[in-house]
Amino acid sequence: MTATTQLPSGFKAGGWNAGIKQGQNDFGVILSEEPSPAHAVFTRNNFPGNPIIVGREHIAGGLLQAIIVNSGNSNVATGPEGLALVREYVAEAARTLGIRPDCILPSSTGVIGRPLPRSIMLEACRQIPERIQSADLESFSRSILTTDRWPKQKSIRLQSGVTITGVAKGAGMIAPDMATMLAYILTDAKIEATTLQSLLRWAVDLSFNRISVDSDTSTSDTVVLWASGRIGPEIRLTEQERKQLGQSFPWEFQADFLADHEREFVAALREICLFLAGEIVRDGEGATRVFEVRILGARNRDEALLLARSLVNSPLLKTAIHGADPNWGRLIMAIGKVFTVPVAITDLRIFLGEMELTKDADLAQLRRYLENPLILIQIHVGQGPAAERMWGCDLTADYVAINALYTT
Amino acid sequence: MTATTQLPSGFKAGGWNAGIKQGQNDFGVILSEEPSPAHAVFTRNNFPGNPIIVGREHIAGGLLQAIIVNSGNSNVATGPEGLALVREYVAEAARTLGIRPDCILPSSTGVIGRPLPRSIMLEACRQIPERIQSADLESFSRSILTTDRWPKQKSIRLQSGVTITGVAKGAGMIAPDMATMLAYILTDAKIEATTLQSLLRWAVDLSFNRISVDSDTSTSDTVVLWASGRIGPEIRLTEQERKQLGQSFPWEFQADFLADHEREFVAALREICLFLAGEIVRDGEGATRVFEVRILGARNRDEALLLARSLVNSPLLKTAIHGADPNWGRLIMAIGKVFTVPVAITDLRIFLGEMELTKDADLAQLRRYLENPLILIQIHVGQGPAAERMWGCDLTADYVAINALYTT
Numbered sequence: 112m113t114a115t116t117q118l119p120s121g122f123k124a125g126g127w128n129a130g131i132k133q134g135q136n137d138f139g140v141i142l143s144e145e146p147s148p149a150h151a152v153f154t155r156n157n158f159p160g161n162p163i164i165v166g167r168e169h170i171a172g173g174l175l176q177a178i179i180v181n182s183g184n185s186n187v188a189t190g191p192e193g194l195a196l197v198r199e200y201v202a203e204a205a206r207t208l209g210i211r212p213d214c215i216l217p218s219s220t221g222v223i224g225r226p227l228p229r230s231i232m233l234e235a236c237r238q239i240p241e242r243i244q245s246a247d248l249e250s251f252s253r254s255i256l257t258t259d260r261w262p263k264q265k266s267i268r269l270q271s272g273v274t275i276t277g278v279a280k281g282a283g284m285i286a287p288d289m290a291t292m293l294a295y296i297l298t299d300a301k302i303e304a305t306t307l308q309s310l311l312r313w314a315v316d317l318s319f320n321r322i323s324v325d326s327d328t329s330t331s332d333t334v335v336l337w338a339s340g341r342i343g344p345e346i347r348l349t350e351q352e353r354k355q356l357g358q359s360f361p362w363e364f365q366a367d368f369l370a371d372h373e374r375e376f377v378a379a380l381r382e383i384c385l386f387l388a389g390e391i392v393r394d395g396e397g398a399t400r401v402f403e404v405r406i407l408g409a410r411n412r413d414e415a416l417l418l419a420r421s422l423v424n425s426p427l428l429k430t431a432i433h434g435a436d437p438n439w440g441r442l443i444m445a446i447g448k449v450f451t452v453p454v455a456i457t458d459l460r461i462f463l464g465e466m467e468l469t470k471d472a473d474l475a476q477l478r479r480y481l482e483n484p485l486i487l488i489q490i491h492v493g494q495g496p497a498a499e500r501m502w503g504c505d506l507t508a509d510y511v512a513i514n515a516l517y518t519t
Numbered sequence: 520m521t522a523t524t525q526l527p528s529g530f531k532a533g534g535w536n537a538g539i540k541q542g543q544n545d546f547g548v549i550l551s552e553e554p555s556p557a558h559a560v561f562t563r564n565n566f567p568g569n570p571i572i573v574g575r576e577h578i579a580g581g582l583l584q585a586i587i588v589n590s591g592n593s594n595v596a597t598g599p600e601g602l603a604l605v606r607e608y609v610a611e612a613a614r615t616l617g618i619r620p621d622c623i624l625p626s627s628t629g630v631i632g633r634p635l636p637r638s639i640m641l642e643a644c645r646q647i648p649e650r651i652q653s654a655d656l657e658s659f660s661r662s663i664l665t666t667d668r669w670p671k672q673k674s675i676r677l678q679s680g681v682t683i684t685g686v687a688k689g690a691g692m693i694a695p696d697m698a699t700m701l702a703y704i705l706t707d708a709k710i711e712a713t714t715l716q717s718l719l720r721w722a723v724d725l726s727f728n729r730i731s732v733d734s735d736t737s738t739s740d741t742v743v744l745w746a747s748g749r750i751g752p753e754i755r756l757t758e759q760e761r762k763q764l765g766q767s768f769p770w771e772f773q774a775d776f777l778a779d780h781e782r783e784f785v786a787a788l789r790e791i792c793l794f795l796a797g798e799i800v801r802d803g804e805g806a807t808r809v810f811e812v813r814i815l816g817a818r819n820r821d822e823a824l825l826l827a828r829s830l831v832n833s834p835l836l837k838t839a840i841h842g843a844d845p846n847w848g849r850l851i852m853a854i855g856k857v858f859t860v861p862v863a864i865t866d867l868r869i870f871l872g873e874m875e876l877t878k879d880a881d882l883a884q885l886r887r888y889l890e891n892p893l894i895l896i897q898i899h900v901g902q903g904p905a906a907e908r909m910w911g912c913d914l915t916a917d918y919v920a921i922n923a924l925y926t927t
């Protein structure tokens with residue numbers, strides 16, 4: 112594998128300023144030369160944005176030829192007019208590009224509840240053929256950002272000649288907007304449709320679904336996997352192989368049961384998703400450090416995940432980590448407050464990095480460890496064979512400032 | 520009803536400095552002249568403190584003659600030695616006072632995981648008879664505080680001659696300690712045992728179980744209702760009356776089905792619990808304002824409560840309220856992220872105080888409203904007849920500072 116950021120063959124991408132935001136890129140497009148297989152997963156929030164309503168309809172066909180994204184306005188809670196506008200600018204883009212409207216996936220991120228400017232969106236769609244000529248992946252990456260501190264992208268080139276490229280934006284807001292996670296993963300590999308869907312769900316589950324900045328679920332979250340199919344041999348997993356993949360250990364990857372070109376692709380997909388998810392939490396609002404929580408010895412993965420989630424979302428643990436405070440009482444509390452998973456305190460073993468928390472633990476050494484930008488917390492609960500992990504970030508005064516003091 | 524803070528007949532209370540903390544009161548006692556009916560509810564955290572383990576055993580008998588509380592050390596996660604020490608100092612107090620050890624309820628609040636100083640606790644217990652003579656309720660109230668900004672107490676004197684007095688401490692920490700809620704409600708009313716248990720559960724459920732400072736559940740929470748029985752007529756509710764009480768509307772209280780002396784008592788118990796719970800959230804760490812969330816039109820109370828809880832625990836909503844920011848996108852998000860209770864956005868109506876949030880709402884007026892110390896958020900979800908409410912507080916940079924920067 113080599114890692115430079117480039118587009119897989121068959122794709123073009125670009126972004127520019129369309130006039131929603133001042134000065135910065137706010138409109139981005141990814142195009143493929145022909146309709147090609149794609150799948151997407153969306154927010155579970157019960158009030159999805161209007162682009163998500165349309166995107167769900169279009170992705171059901173399994174083919175994409177364009178993704179159109181704007182930042183600066185999420186087009187959420189804007190009523191029937193907001194939904195009609197999505198259909199209108201998607202139709203405009205389809206006309207301009209000479210492609211099918213139902214092969215276009217729209218995304219929006221930004222403020223909630225304000226009308227998306229109609230003339231700006233229609234004009235931007237009409238300009239796609241001209242503007243895309245001189246644009247590049249970097250300009251697209253910047254066009255989807257809100258208050259992210261840096262763009263997030265990664266490419267992996269496989270020995271088979273396949274390229275996988277992921278681009279994402281994370282949770283950020285300075286205006287009183289809604290944080291949104293958007294991630295687009297492109298590849299020129301040839302992937303059978305059911306395999307593509309299943310690989311995306313698997314990879315999202317172990318990465319994007321394992322991070323939490325502040326426990327609040329956006330109305331616009333979208334992750335897309337899109338394969339132009341230029342480079343074979345085809346990746347096609349059997350039902351049994353897909354099932355085995357789902358049972359793999361959370362922080363190791365073997366998958367010896369797959370063919371070489373499949374294993375190489377799946378490993379790279381996993382790596383891209385883990386990288387982008389990690390970048391999102393590292394760029395979490397106000398965050399200064401990331402912590403990974405590993406639960407071991409749980410009865411099953413659901414219970415392990417409940418425990419991990421309680422830890423990454425605990426304000427008291429998040430502030431203790433911000434203060435590099437080896438305050439293990441808060442770890443105990445956060446494990447104990449998962450009422451449905453009682454753990455015997457005598458079975459509990461807690462490690463910060465390699466150091467076990469015991470009565471005789473060296474507090475100064477623990478404190479030094481907690482000053483690292485990436486912290487590992489491992490909890491053994493002594494009940495069974497299952498493990499899970501999640502990532503969180505510290506809770507800081509900057510988080511409060513970003514979300515309270517910088518108001519409309 | 521009149522409201523001055525005084526002890527009901529049959530009780531003595533006092534607190535003093537025993538030497539766990541420097542200078543401040545850290546040891547408190549409430550005594551009754553004879554064993555009298557009491558009930559207690561405790562934290563649901565799976566790692567309860569050692570005093571709670573003993574308290575659960577003792578309260579099972581239904582009678583109390585003493586409550587012994589210390590602050591500065593919670594005696595949680597201190598192993599078998601910590602549990603043995605509770606039994607030892609409770610026995611010492613029983614010997615000194617000439618009462619039964621199983622009529623003593625111990626409580627502790629403060630740092631987790633450090634041994635409670637044995638000689639200090641034993642000596643403090645031996646001093647109870649002498650120190651209680653010159654002590655008063657005020658000195659007890661102060662002895663249970665940790666980083667509370669003010670003591671929390673309230674008395675109500677009923678027309679029947681009965682007094683109800685409640686004392687509580689809230690969530691506060693400067694040292695890296697565990698927040699704990701303790702509340703003791705004393706009365707000289709004569710209450711039948713089953714009625715007493717049921718009234719406590721009912722009153723706790725509508726008050727203490729409806730507040731959240733930071734969604735973290737302490738390992739030491741305790742609420743006690745204790746009745747010396749000096750003043751009749753007896754309060755004795757039938758099973759049917761207890762059930763009807765449980766179905767009462769969350770923010771109105773009628774209970775016309777009760778006898779006068781019973782209704783007067785139940786109303787006052789409700790008022791004391793609501794007052795103390797309100798004081799705890801108002802004194803929440805770093806809090807500058809309290810918000811009450813009312814959900815109306817839910818299918819049932821469980822679903823209403825899920826929605827209310829999502830709102831009071833949302834960091835994005837809590838920071839918006841801190842910034843007095845009428846950012847209703849965050850309200851939408853927090854309702855929508857309760858995946859199990861889908862609400863149609865067209866059925867949703869949101870009020871801040873008396874003002875409905877609509878596209879044409881006056882943002883400046885909403886902002887002025889949000890600058891109040893107590894904010895009412897009402898959400899109609901249009902699905903049924905049920906309602907619930909909860910109280911939360913804003914999330915501030917002081918919360919982060921208290922919990923991160925003031926470390927060991």
